[in-house]
Amino acid sequence: MQKETDNWFASWFNTPYYHILYKDRDYEEAGNFMNQLTSYLQLPIGAKIMDLACGKGRHAKYLNKLGYEVTGVDLSPESIAYAKKFENDTLHFEVHDMCKPYPRQFDGVFNLFTSFGYFESEEDNLRTIKAIKSNLKENGRGVIDFLNVQKVKKHLNPKEKKTVGDITFSIERYLENDYIFKDIKFSDKGQDYFFTERVKALHLEDFKDYFDQAGVRLTDCFGNYSLAEFDEETSERLILIFGK
Template sequence: MTKDTTQWYASWFDTPYYHILYKDRDYKEAQQFMDTLTQYLNLPEQASVLDLACGKGRHSLYLNTLGYDVTGVDLSENSIAYAKQYENDSLRFEVHDMCKPFNKTFDAVFNLFTSFGYFEHEADNLRTIEAIKANLNTYGFGVIDFMNTDYVIDNLVTKDVKTVAGIDFCQERYVKDGYIIKDISFTDAGKDYSFQERVKALTLSDFMELFDKAGVYLLDVFGDYKLHSFDKQSSERLVMIFK
């Protein structure tokens, strides 16, 4: 069996199976979120936006259609290679480690769809917040869209099977050592595979501590993609706006 859990995000995100498993993600919901968020932030025309951990660029592409100058960055070379086919004068993609500052500042830095908390070392979470701060211009906003950990744990589906493109993905979920973990196993073309997703079970108070250490200021907290108020028990998302 092929298994890789070391720096899981670097290996799993670069496989075609990751994109097969999640190919039915809701693009309409993502676009509506970007509409609502950019209107709320009142970003200037042709504002510069950094999409941090952009994956294949679904948010970047849509933000660009709204008239923004967008840079999408991700650690996955395969995802960036795919996204580069859509580049234009106001849309570009680069391989980049989110723990490190990018080489310019932006009107907004978006870290979307729980693309945070993957790291083995706690210090990397703080380094990422500090990097976002360094990437913001004087009037820029940082946005982190994370899961609401309390809600996720309370509603955890411990085991299920998802069949996509003829592949049965067996998924087991549990909480261990402060992480929400999903073990994914499947067989394709007679070969067995096993991968693991592992995300730090960060709460709002954890983020507030990180923000305090990084010297950024939390401005607003929302609980869903329509920017309704955050509720620890019932909100599915934790959307934080800071500068």
């Protein structure tokens, strides 16, 4: 059984097991969040939005149904191959590295569901912010939807078993070297698997430092998908809105 650690997101996100483990994500909550967010940002119908690290495109598809022209990009070829089944004249998907600028500009660039802080190199976090900046129109807005590290640290569930269909996932969570780790072990069809998710334990002040270095301006900070005020002790999420 081999543990996948180097660029873990490139291997884990590209397996069908990632999507099996997280298949019970709340699609209604995701839709409500997109309604709240696009309304708050006053994005008119037809505005151009990038869904950065879009996975299989659940947010991108919903945004397109709201009337926006959406480009979803992700590092996982498997996820993009799946998402491409839903393309139309105003919805497109492409394999792309979020650390690098995309050759178009948008009214909004959305990085959702803790799709940040995965990288081996700290420099890549800053490169991603700079890439988002370059992909924004002059009055465009970037959005990063991250976990609230302070609350996660307080309520970390160290061990969990989750059965989905015929697969039982054994999950262990722990903090190490300023990262939040999730070890995921399971067996399927006689084969043992071991993957690790690793996310940098970034606080609001860390993001503010990135923004200063990248030359972008933080305009709003929310604590949940209803866009309530952020509270470091109690908020479920850390949702950051920024612009040039």
